[in-house]
Amino acid sequence: xxxxxxxxxxxxxxxxxxxxxxxxxxxxxxxxxxxxxxxxxxxxxxxxxxxxxxxxxxxxxxxxxxxxxxxxxxxxxxxxxxxxxxxxxxxxxxxxxxxxxxxxxxxxxxxxx
Numbered sequence: 575x576x577x578x579x580x581x582x583x584x585x586x587x588x589x590x591x592x593x594x595x596x597x598x599x600x601x602x603x604x605x606x607x608x609x610x611x612x613x614x615x616x617x618x619x620x621x622x623x624x625x626x627x628x629x630x631x632x633x634x635x636x637x638x639x640x641x642x643x644x645x646x647x648x649x650x651x652x653x654x655x656x657x658x659x660x661x662x663x664x665x666x667x668x669x670x671x672x673x674x675x676x677x678x679x680x681x682x683x684x685x686x687x
Contacts, residue, residue: 576685582601584636585598587632600678603673604675637651647660674686
C-alpha cells in the first residue's frame with residue numbers, strides 16, 4: 575500500500591502537539607511514533623537540533639521508494655537521497671498505532687500500522 579506514495583511530492587509537514595502529518599499529492603500520512611531523518615550527513619532524531627529543518631527540507635521532493643517492514647520501520651525515500659524513517663519497534667509505540675495513511679482523493683484508503 576505504501577507504494578502508492580511513489581512519485582508523489584511532499585507538499586507540507588504539519589506539526590501537531592503529539593504527532594506529525596505528512597501531506598503528499600494524494601495522501602495524508604499521520605505519524606504517531608516520532609520519525610527520524612536520514613541523509614548523507616547522518617541521522618537526526620525527533621529530539622535533536624535540526625529535526626524540523628530535516629523534515630521540512632523534504633518539502634517539494636518526490637518519493638522514490640516507500641516500504642514498511644513489520645516490527646522494524648516505515649522508510650520513505652526521496653529523490654534527494656534522504657529518508658524519513660518511522661520506527662515500528664514495539665517499544666517506540668506511544669499509542670495503539672504508529673502511523674495512518676489516508677487517500678485524499680477517490681475512494682478512502684486507510685492503512686494503520
